[in-house]
Amino acid sequence: MSNATPTPRPGGRSARVLADVVAATLAEVTEKPYDRLTVDAVATRSGVHKATLYRRWGGMDGLIAQALTTSAEQPWPIPDTGSVDEDVRLLAHEVYATFTDPGLRTTPTALIAAALRSPQGSEALHAFFTARHRQASAVAARGVERGELPSGTDPVELVRAATAPLYHRLFLTGEPLDEPTAARAAAAALLAARAGLFPAQPQSDSASPQPL
Structure with a gap:
């Protein structure tokens, strides 16, 4: 044995x-x-x-x-077209398509709505979006590497800016969401990034390991 x-x-x-x-x-x-x-x-x-x-x-x-x-924890296919403009546009379009397609939107919309009613669910929702933004930030990081975006651009902030207007309409104001709105959000985020409005945030001293 x-x-x-x-x-x-x-x-x-x-x-x-x-x-x-x-x-x-x-x-x-x-x-x-x-x-x-x-x-x-x-x-x-x-x-x-x-x-x-x-x-x-x-x-x-x-x-x-x-x-x-x-x-x-589920894999999320991140676009990689070779162009940061197209990748960010596709990210915004994915949010638009998911939450406006009658066959796709019901469950994620209901899950977010339920999570917002629950302190524990709200924490998990925050963690969910943090993970999704981190995954999607690869498109912006590649754009920096290719010289399409300024060096030092915070890729997560770019993703937040490209998608936040969509979630604002979906879950706060209830305004209609269409494809041109999604494309406009992506374009505005890219313009802001190229203007240097998303600099990487330095780590605070409080985040540094403390001596024993």
Whole structure:
């Protein structure tokens, strides 16, 4: 008999349970407003006992946060056309397309709306957008490397500026969102970057490691 520790199978039961719970949570969030969400309904949909859900996630707020955390971990195809202008335009268009397509918008819109009602969900939503902005910032970083943007441009700030007007319409003002608006947001962000309005922020002293 070998004394070697067996290598665990990728995923396994825990991964299946997580996938089932997240899928059930998303289904419930899509169908019901925040005030009508219940752990019992998620347990019924997922086939996972509600005691397990309470023990692991604490309640609906924890389940909403988990759905956002899992979404943030999913790969997101970042455009790489060789042109920062086209890449940023495509990023803004992706936001526009996702939240205006009747077949795509319902679940992400409902999940964000539910998260905004929950302190734990709001924290997870912040982390979600932080992760997405960091991933998408690769398009701006490549633009700096190619000399299309000023050296020292903060790539995350460029992504925020290109997408923030879209989220403002979607979740704050309720104004209509169309493709020209998305293209205009991308173009304005690029103009601002080229004007030097997004300098990289120096790390504060408080972020530096403290001596022991």
